[in-house]
Amino acid sequence: MTSPKKISIDAYYEGVLAGDIAMLGRAITLVESTLPTHRKLADKLIELCLPHAGKSVRIGITGVPGVGKSTFIEKFGLYLLREQHKRIAVLAVDPTSSFSKGSILGDKTRMEELSVQKEVFIRPSPSGTSLGGVARRTRESIYLCEAAGYDTILIETVGVGQSETAVHSMVDFFLLLMLSGAGDELQGIKRGIMEMADALIITKADGHNKPKAQLAAVEYRRAMHMLPPHPGGWIPETGFCSAYENSGMDKVWDIITRYLEHVQANNYFLEKRKQQAVYWLDATLEEQIRNLFFANEQVQKAYEVYKQQLLDGKITSYKAADELMQCYQKLSDTRSLNS
Amino acid sequence: MTSPKKISIDAYYEGVLAGDIAMLGRAITLVESTLPTHRKLADKLIELCLPHAGKSVRIGITGVPGVGKSTFIEKFGLYLLREQHKRIAVLAVDPTSSFSKGSILGDKTRMEELSVQKEVFIRPSPSGTSLGGVARRTRESIYLCEAAGYDTILIETVGVGQSETAVHSMVDFFLLLMLSGAGDELQGIKRGIMEMADALIITKADGHNKPKAQLAAVEYRRAMHMLPPHPGGWIPETGFCSAYENSGMDKVWDIITRYLEHVQANNYFLEKRKQQAVYWLDATLEEQIRNLFFANEQVQKAYEVYKQQLLDGKITSYKAADELMQCYQKLSDTRSLNS
Numbered sequence: 001m002t003s004p005k006k007i008s009i010d011a012y013y014e015g016v017l018a019g020d021i022a023m024l025g026r027a028i029t030l031v032e033s034t035l036p037t038h039r040k041l042a043d044k045l046i047e048l049c050l051p052h053a054g055k056s057v058r059i060g061i062t063g064v065p066g067v068g069k070s071t072f073i074e075k076f077g078l079y080l081l082r083e084q085h086k087r088i089a090v091l092a093v094d095p096t097s098s099f100s101k102g103s104i105l106g107d108k109t110r111m112e113e114l115s116v117q118k119e120v121f122i123r124p125s126p127s128g129t130s131l132g133g134v135a136r137r138t139r140e141s142i143y144l145c146e147a148a149g150y151d152t153i154l155i156e157t158v159g160v161g162q163s164e165t166a167v168h169s170m171v172d173f174f175l176l177l178m179l180s181g182a183g184d185e186l187q188g189i190k191r192g193i194m195e196m197a198d199a200l201i202i203t204k205a206d207g208h209n210k211p212k213a214q215l216a217a218v219e220y221r222r223a224m225h226m227l228p229p230h231p232g233g234w235i236p237e238t239g240f241c242s243a244y245e246n247s248g249m250d251k252v253w254d255i256i257t258r259y260l261e262h263v264q265a266n267n268y269f270l271e272k273r274k275q276q277a278v279y280w281l282d283a284t285l286e287e288q289i290r291n292l293f294f295a296n297e298q299v300q301k302a303y304e305v306y307k308q309q310l311l312d313g314k315i316t317s318y319k320a321a322d323e324l325m326q327c328y329q330k331l332s333d334t335r336s337l338n339s
Numbered sequence: 340m341t342s343p344k345k346i347s348i349d350a351y352y353e354g355v356l357a358g359d360i361a362m363l364g365r366a367i368t369l370v371e372s373t374l375p376t377h378r379k380l381a382d383k384l385i386e387l388c389l390p391h392a393g394k395s396v397r398i399g400i401t402g403v404p405g406v407g408k409s410t411f412i413e414k415f416g417l418y419l420l421r422e423q424h425k426r427i428a429v430l431a432v433d434p435t436s437s438f439s440k441g442s443i444l445g446d447k448t449r450m451e452e453l454s455v456q457k458e459v460f461i462r463p464s465p466s467g468t469s470l471g472g473v474a475r476r477t478r479e480s481i482y483l484c485e486a487a488g489y490d491t492i493l494i495e496t497v498g499v500g501q502s503e504t505a506v507h508s509m510v511d512f513f514l515l516l517m518l519s520g521a522g523d524e525l526q527g528i529k530r531g532i533m534e535m536a537d538a539l540i541i542t543k544a545d546g547h548n549k550p551k552a553q554l555a556a557v558e559y560r561r562a563m564h565m566l567p568p569h570p571g572g573w574i575p576e577t578g579f580c581s582a583y584e585n586s587g588m589d590k591v592w593d594i595i596t597r598y599l600e601h602v603q604a605n606n607y608f609l610e611k612r613k614q615q616a617v618y619w620l621d622a623t624l625e626e627q628i629r630n631l632f633f634a635n636e637q638v639q640k641a642y643e644v645y646k647q648q649l650l651d652g653k654i655t656s657y658k659a660a661d662e663l664m665q666c667y668q669k670l671s672d673t674r675s676l677n678s
Binding site: 227 | 382385386389390393475478479482531532533534558559561562564565566567613616617618619620623624625627628629631632645646649650652653654655656657658659660661663664668671
């Protein structure tokens with residue numbers, strides 16, 4: 001693979017806009033780079049691409065390991081490509097992923113048929129990055145994919161930890177995949193995720209498992225009905241599908257289509273995107289301010305000392321925070337005077 | 340009321356430890372004060388009280404306006420006092436409250452019988468403060484109440500906005516009150532709250548409303564069963580009660596008692612309190628670092644400018660955050676050089 005620095009910004013921009021898959025891949029590699037020179041180039045490229053971005057439907061897909069996310073995306077992606085003539089890009093958000101950076105291994109090998117379609121762009125998650133880093137890279141990759149003409153972007157997340165909240169905050173539609181096992185399927189799902197879902201689909205509804213899946217869909221429909229209302233006035237739907245029998249993909253797309261009609265009509269679609277933009281501004285600022293605070297080793301050490309005092313019941317959370325702020329400000333003043 | 344500064348720290352401390360209700364009230368007034376001299380005194384007082392704190396059961400109570408929180412607390416408090424011989428303190432967390440500071444109006448007038456019991460301490464929420472401010476004041480008031488010998492602390496929240504998350508993060512047991520109306524009762528309840536509840540109780544289960552309440556309790560039980568598991572291994576329970584008929588209070592207490600046995604046996608009780616202490620350290624630090632960042636008017640103005648560019652689709656959230664960080668650091672350096 002050519003090193004990012006050898007390509008000019010114009011070449012990147014023109015390649016991406018022309019929908020050149022190889023160039024899009026390189027552009028994402030640039031976005032993933034932590035080198036300051038690459039970062040500057042990436043910022044410039046995204047700035048150029050922004051006016052061409054925003055026109056896709058961004059769909060987040062989550063569920064615990066074993067629910068069959070990759071096989072679902074394989075079949076659903078092929079359905080969207082062949083039956084709905086969509087241009088599909090698949091991105092993954094997985095801060096714990098052990099896939100190597102830009103590798104063709106990982107997700108791609110689990111999406112055998114989809115990954116060989118030349119119209120489809122699949123990109124596994126980069127490894128060894130914080131959730132904030134992965135989120136930024138994914139949001140920026142979405143813009144690049146949109147500028148490259150992809151109109152349907154599937155974003156896969158692992159279904160454990162904080163990545164669902166991050167993905168929920170960058171997609172238009174959030175799909176939760178569930179198994180029909182009695183109760184066990186909830187193990188590993190973070191609390192709060194069900195209330196984020198715009199639809200809940202029971203997977204592996206095939207063979208002798210089908211009646212169980214149908215029953216589970218009904219039970220979840222009833223449960224979702226008891227949850228507080230959706231901010232967009234949408235009533236989350238439930239359904240079932242089988243990647244093995246390749247059934248139910250049309251119904252999932254039908255739910256998404258009706259959702260989009262609903263939220264475009266009441267303007268929640270745009271409202272949500274604006275809220276997401278501000279959310280990421282604030283979240284990024286918060287992370288960076290926090291990093292600045294903890295950049296000093298003495299502050300880090302003091303934090304551990306006060307945290308232990310707190311756990312020993314010798315100090316309140318507030319007093320500990322006050323002391324840490326004083327410690328930080330004293331150090332900032334000293335640093336500036338000595339500089 | 341005597342001004343806080345006229346009382347010595349020893350008088351506060353001895354009064355609180357002796358369970359002197361008037362002195363406890365004054366100590367909370369001190370904690371609520373924003374004057375730096377009061378703050379220092381309050382910090383000292385809380386430090387003295389901390390070794391005597393922690394021994395109560397902290398119960399958070401939430402529900403939408405109209406669900407009957409105050410009448411529930413009135414009857415439940417009287418039940419705990421008379422049947423369980425508990426020493427009750429009632430605090431309120433309501434950042435939007437218009438009750439005047441330390442007023443005897445507000446909650447007290449809605450808890451006529453409870454408020455005249457000399458063994459019971461009731462304190463309405465101070466007004467005109469941020470959620471962070473109210474949370475700090477409530478957490479510190481809990482310590483003071485505990486040092487004063489109250490063994491059961493009821494913390495009421497308004498059921499809208501962010502205050503439930505705050506209250507959930509400072510109590511041992513979180514009780515959600517609901518009405519039995521079909522669907523309408525969910526209006527106003529924030530998403531995610533149901534998944535925080537350790538128990539869900541249907542109120543106003545009296546007269547012709549009783550069958551509806553019983554049915555709603557069964558439906559919610561089924562719905563809660565479909566939610567992801569409780570981190571303490573507890574299965575949230577549902578029930579119903581009537582403040583009007585004064586029925587069901589024993590069942591609510593029975594649920595809380597069984598919950599406490601469960602989480603004390605598996606050590607989740609202490610684990611959760613430790614997590615809460617660290618949560619409030621981090622949340623307070625975050626708020627203070629953020630305040631430091633936005634203390635500069637130029638940073639504030641720049642934030643508004645970049646936010647508008649973001650909403651206009653001219654910049655990404657990340658680029659905007661980067662620019663703001665640079666703006667902040669440049670200003671910090673200039674300020675230090677000029678000082």
